[in-house]
Amino acid sequence: MTTKANDGRLLLEVKGLKKHFPIRGGLLRRVVGHVKAVDDVSFYVNQGETFGLVGESGCGKTTTGRTILRLIEPTDGVVNYYRDGRCIDINQLSGEEMRQIRRHMQIVFQDPYASLNPRLTLKQIVGEPLIVNKLAKGDELTDRVAELLRAVGMRSEYLDRYPHAFSGGQRQRIGIARALALNPELIVCDEPVSALDVSIQAQVLNLLVDLQDQFGLTYIFIAHDLSVVRHISDRVAVMYVGKLVEMAATNRLYTRPRHPYTEALMTAVPVPDPRAQRKRAVLVGEVANPANPPSGCYFHPRCKYAQSICKAEAPKLREIGEAHYVSCHFADELELKGVADI
DSSP, rough: OOOOOTTTTTEEEEEEEHHHHHHEEETTEEEEEEEEEEEEEEEEEEEEEEEEEETTTSSSSHHHHHHHHTTTSSSSSEEEEEEEEEEEEHHHHHHHHHHGGGGGEEEEETTTTTTSSSTHHHHHHHHHHHTTTTTHHHHHHHHHHHHHHHHHHHGGGGGOGGGSSSOOHHHOOOOOOOHHTTSSSSSEEEEEESOHHHHHHHHHHHHHHHHHHHHHHEEEEEEOHHHHHHHHEEEEEETTEEEEEEEEEEHHHHSSSSHHHHHHTTOOOOOSSOOOOOOOOOOOOOOOOOTTTOOTTTTGGGGGTTOOHHHSOOOOOOOEEEEEEOOOOOTTOOOOOOGGGG
């Protein structure tokens, strides 16, 4: 698949990304198979946009985000990062080169309780990236950490407190402050609000939007809550069993999906009207096993539109409209329901 962004705006380009985890068995612990967590994923991210990545739990979206940053080493594929007029293949960088580029690519983890060291103060947690990269020390470090805390809505008086003194929403703000410490261009947000109460989710989402405007950030926003993704994303990609099945601008994807799996997800989005009569596209069967996926299209055992070609031949991710990509043999023929049709 070829996907291109506007010239001069491209920040990240992912081509054929794969991450296969070995399955070992027997007395000698030989490799007897692989879990295809990420299986030939390609997409691009423009500067200053929020790119949403959605799908059911276990579809590989978190692994995709971490593999892009090389927190997990990829099995195959190319991740091109564009900076200062240069195209940098992240997967070809040495350890020291990767350490330098990580200053520009950060992550906000899902669990605000597990992602912060309980033995460190806020000053130590948020200031650690600055110390490791030798960017600040002494009073300059204290001032910078205080500035970061204020940017995420925390008081600078909290510098010497420990994570246990804060709520989940406050802890996630601390995690965001740590991600901002090195002035990154790209932040991977790995389900940053899924562990928070609904009212706190809205506050953190609005904070992310404000910070994006303030610092010129680009987000890869990973989530399974489609309402959240719709609120914050410019474009959205849908994953199923390690593969991208559809990718388009948010409004286009939510109102006129072209893949049956996307239709099922969209008709499950809650509507804030108790009188609304809903007809969901209910899926039958179980999610395919990434260690032993079905032949052809991975979704065909659960798809009511499946035909013989779906079982025999895997569809390619192809462009069917302006920047609208879909992996379905019958995407041009199906009339599917989106959120607006519910």
